[in-house]
Amino acid sequence: SWDGGVTWNTGGFQAEHLSALRRFLENHLPAAPRILETGAGNSTITFLFLSPSKLVSIAPEESLYERIVRFCEANEVSADSLEAHVARSEWVLPKLCDGVTDEQRFDFVLID
Numbered sequence: 159s160w161d162g163g164v165t166w167n168t169g170g171f172q173a174e175h176l177s178a179l180r181r182f183l184e185n186h187l188p189a190a191p192r193i194l195e196t197g198a199g200n201s202t203i204t205f206l207f208l209s210p211s212k213l214v215s216i217a218p219e220e221s222l223y224e225r226i227v228r229f230c231e232a233n234e235v236s237a238d239s240l241e242a243h244v245a246r247s248e249w250v251l252p253k254l255c256d257g258v259t260d261e262q263r264f265d266f267v268l269i270d
Contacts, residue, residue, distance in 0.1 A: 176204045183208055187265050194254070196247040197270030198222040206235050214264075216243040216250045 179201075183191070190211040195201060198217035203226060205213050217223070223242040230237040243250045247269075 176200055180204050180207060183266060191265040192263070193266045193268075194264045195268040195270060196251075197268075198226060198242070201268060201270065202226050202240070203229060203235070206230060206237055206240065209236070210239045212241060213239045214241045214243065214254065216245065216247045218244065218246050220244045 183205075187208070190209060192212045193205050193208070193210045194214040194216075195205065196216050198215045198219075199222060202213070202215050202222075206226075215223070223240075223244065226240070227237055229235070
């Protein structure tokens, strides 16, 4: 957790949920998966531990991404694959779907 667990209960996922999700994804996704999520927080960090080739995250608050990047820097987790969209998902998702090729499809999508 980016803040030592203080905010585990403010979002939809708690530590045990994220641990189970990470184990599931490690066993079922290809190496360097392409991931998309709405929302940004502890789930984003969980996805970064998977070393994705691309992690698209959509959330309306820049401060969420600032905290994620600070956590990654402090814990030597690469956030290079993170593509943050500071906007509402109903505006970004349709644009991401336009003209998507098979190679650009995501291996996993989390709608939070």
